[in-house]
Amino acid sequence: MTSDEVLISVRNLKMHFPVHQGAIFQRSRGRIRAVDGISLDIRKGETLGLVGESGCGKSTLGRAILQMHRPTAGEVYFRDMNLTSMQRNRLRRMRRHMQMIFQDPYASLNPRMTVGDIVAEPLIVHNISGGRKRREQVQTLFELVGLNPVFVNRYPHEFSGGQRQRVCVARALALNPDFIVCDEAVAALDVSIQAQIINLLMELQAKLNLTYLFIAHDLSVVRHISDRVAVMYLGKIVELASRQDLYANPRHPYTRILLSSIPVPNPQYEKKRRRELLAGDPPSPASPPKGCNLSTRCPLATAECYKHEPEFREMGRGHWAACFRA
Amino acid sequence: MSVLEVKGLKTQFHTREGVVRAVDDVSFELDQGETLAIVGESGSGKSCTVLSVLQLVQRPPGRIVAGEVRYGGRNLLELSEREMRAVRGKSISMILQDPMTSLNPLLTVATQIGEVLQVHMGLDKRQARRRTTELLRMVGIPEPEMRLDDYPHQLSGGMRQRVMIGIGLACSPNVLIADEPTTALDVTIQAQIIDLIKRLRNEFGMSIIWITHDLGVVAGLADRVMVMYAGQVVEVAPVEQLFREPRHPYTIGLLNCLPRLDIDRAEKLTAIEGLPPVLIGRPAGCPFSPRCPQAVEKCSKQRPDLKPAGPGHRVACWAARL
Ligand SMILES: Nc1ncnc2c1ncn2[C@@H]1O[C@H](COP(=O)(O)OP(=O)(O)OP(=O)(O)O)[C@@H](O)[C@H]1O
Ligand SMILES: Nc1ncnc2c1ncn2[C@@H]1O[C@H](COP(=O)(O)OP(=O)(O)OP(=O)(O)O)[C@@H](O)[C@H]1O
Ligand SMILES: [Mg+2]
Ligand SMILES: [Mg+2]
Numbered sequence: 001m002t003s004d005e006v007l008i009s010v011r012n013l014k015m016h017f018p019v020h021q022g023a024i025f026q027r028s029r030g031r032i033r034a035v036d037g038i039s040l041d042i043r044k045g046e047t048l049g050l051v052g053e054s055g056c057g058k059s060t061l062g063r064a065i066l067q068m069h070r071p072t073a074g075e076v077y078f079r080d081m082n083l084t085s086m087q088r089n090r091l092r093r094m095r096r097h098m099q100m101i102f103q104d105p106y107a108s109l110n111p112r113m114t115v116g117d118i119v120a121e122p123l124i125v126h127n128i129s130g131g132r133k134r135r136e137q138v139q140t141l142f143e144l145v146g147l148n149p150v151f152v153n154r155y156p157h158e159f160s161g162g163q164r165q166r167v168c169v170a171r172a173l174a175l176n177p178d179f180i181v182c183d184e185a186v187a188a189l190d191v192s193i194q195a196q197i198i199n200l201l202m203e204l205q206a207k208l209n210l211t212y213l214f215i216a217h218d219l220s221v222v223r224h225i226s227d228r229v230a231v232m233y234l235g236k237i238v239e240l241a242s243r244q245d246l247y248a249n250p251r252h253p254y255t256r257i258l259l260s261s262i263p264v265p266n267p268q269y270e271k272k273r274r275r276e277l278l279a280g281d282p283p284s285p286a287s288p289p290k291g292c293n294l295s296t297r298c299p300l301a302t303a304e305c306y307k308h309e310p311e312f313r314e315m316g317r318g319h320w321a322a323c324f325r326a
Numbered sequence: 327m328s329v330l331e332v333k334g335l336k337t338q339f340h341t342r343e344g345v346v347r348a349v350d351d352v353s354f355e356l357d358q359g360e361t362l363a364i365v366g367e368s369g370s371g372k373s374c375t376v377l378s379v380l381q382l383v384q385r386p387p388g389r390i391v392a393g394e395v396r397y398g399g400r401n402l403l404e405l406s407e408r409e410m411r412a413v414r415g416k417s418i419s420m421i422l423q424d425p426m427t428s429l430n431p432l433l434t435v436a437t438q439i440g441e442v443l444q445v446h447m448g449l450d451k452r453q454a455r456r457r458t459t460e461l462l463r464m465v466g467i468p469e470p471e472m473r474l475d476d477y478p479h480q481l482s483g484g485m486r487q488r489v490m491i492g493i494g495l496a497c498s499p500n501v502l503i504a505d506e507p508t509t510a511l512d513v514t515i516q517a518q519i520i521d522l523i524k525r526l527r528n529e530f531g532m533s534i535i536w537i538t539h540d541l542g543v544v545a546g547l548a549d550r551v552m553v554m555y556a557g558q559v560v561e562v563a564p565v566e567q568l569f570r571e572p573r574h575p576y577t578i579g580l581l582n583c584l585p586r587l588d589i590d591r592a593e594k595l596t597a598i599e600g601l602p603p604v605l606i607g608r609p610a611g612c613p614f615s616p617r618c619p620q621a622v623e624k625c626s627k628q629r630p631d632l633k634p635a636g637p638g639h640r641v642a643c644w645a646a647r648l
Contacts, residue, residue, distance in 0.1 A: 052512065191539060194539070258512070261517045263517075263546050265544070265584060281463070286469070
């Protein structure tokens, strides 16, 4: 049910972290440009997939959109409210509409709370329900994510990795948010439960007109759930297109290499396959290359690519890429 | 020749609701230079099985109640904590599932890896720092010198995972146990790590146990696959055989759940119907029977044992065609 209405709008967003070195005398060694000038729109009711090399800034972008990091520069709009200039207490009330499912389930669950209380917490904090109604709601949420409700009184460490991840999903769904950043929300799950959660996320989206930013490494999952997909490399978006277009007709060399690296569940095929790998080491986000970020490793790079940064431009209908050679 | 042999392993947790049978009579062997993949339902006891091998299950509430783990002519389950410490990291090393919980948040990357190198390899501080840099480069972390003094929270999820892999490989172990080591990595870096692991396997004859949910990775890396459900091994087979002719209805269900790249988006992904089992108490029959499309009457009454189903292929199922 994607509409043209824009729910989240990101404008020239930057999130830089200072780098220090030395245990005692901390010398500043420049800045890590985790997110380095990103602009994009997320439409109401759509799922925008976000993929890219590990460490390229996906989680940071998700966090900066939700203002869990206060960005170094740029703006983020939710509907037409500017979140970047909003005050803390107003922002806190906005939180209800925007949730995040974290990459590291264990680190994001309070070890001293039972999982039932963890899922109930947002209902309490935002005064949604109490007493029996709340217990019922928690039970429904448990069932929704495929957790047996008899476990409400257990603590996070008593669960397996995948079970903890489902607790996180249940907690994020508790408040019926409008927008959810799913950061590797299904990576720790077996494929059956992964399928259940993805089906669930898609059903809820259809029912409640939810909008997702779906960060993941599993490109077949991203293809299944996304309407559009953005590819990130070293702090920047390098390609953005509809799901069909991106997988059928990738323009950016990085996207091509990414797609060609997907492991295939077929042993005969895997034994014979020759992978295209990126040459050389990934550059550091503290000192990105001068021209195109990929130039140091790109099989197609020419002199121009080392000198100038390619513009992010529309190459086909709704298909954007930043590459001179595409 | 097998380097590691697990026999009749049972690990349980005592909880308020009762005894959780996390690992319930698991046996398997690992050959020199072999890669065994363990797959299975989330919560089926994969992590507990390998944690038990190194006596890393937290006790209480956990307890290994039965079984043997044979390595180098000894039963590891009979060793003292001091003796175990000499085995861990050096002979058998383990990459744990949760990098955030297994890395100490208060120590820098250099300190954490350096410690392992100083204890097991007898390096001094400077040598350890140099070797740490090499290890980080090996696992694909850009400008490793700059990362040495970072704390875990300053790293991305995939970098933390690669630090864990670096620690796991630090002492060139004879057996590497990796619990979901690449879930946080993108496919290109994952492919590099897997190439690295394969190289170490071919050069040094390292044996590997690799726990993963990614059946694509299984297809590319494993020699054999062991499928777990509810604390038990339900099927084990050479990798090609398992993908070609899965016999256990749970394995068949698992292979059907994959989102496929070669067909366009189906309305819905297939999932295995029903709730995952509660591991408290011991059901009389096959633990999968309440969700099994092929279940017959016997399945809810009597538990099936692993039985041969072809060369190197064994399956625990009453209904499977053998
Ligand atoms: N709190 C922080 N302090 C300092 N640096 C940080 C912090 N958070 C992230 N970074 C740095 O920002 C860069 C991007 O990290 P981020 O976690 O956004 O990557 P990612 O794309 O999510 O990677 P992954 O796929 O591995 O999770 C990395 O170089 C990381 O070290
Ligand atoms: N400390 C504990 N107390 C009680 N039960 C526990 C404890 N630790 C683990 N369990 C239970 O033991 C079972 C096996 O857990 P384990 O972590 O081995 O699963 P897993 O197969 O590795 O799953 P995943 O794929 O999700 O990581 C789970 O059902 C879990 O709930
Ligand atoms: Mg991340
Ligand atoms: Mg596990």
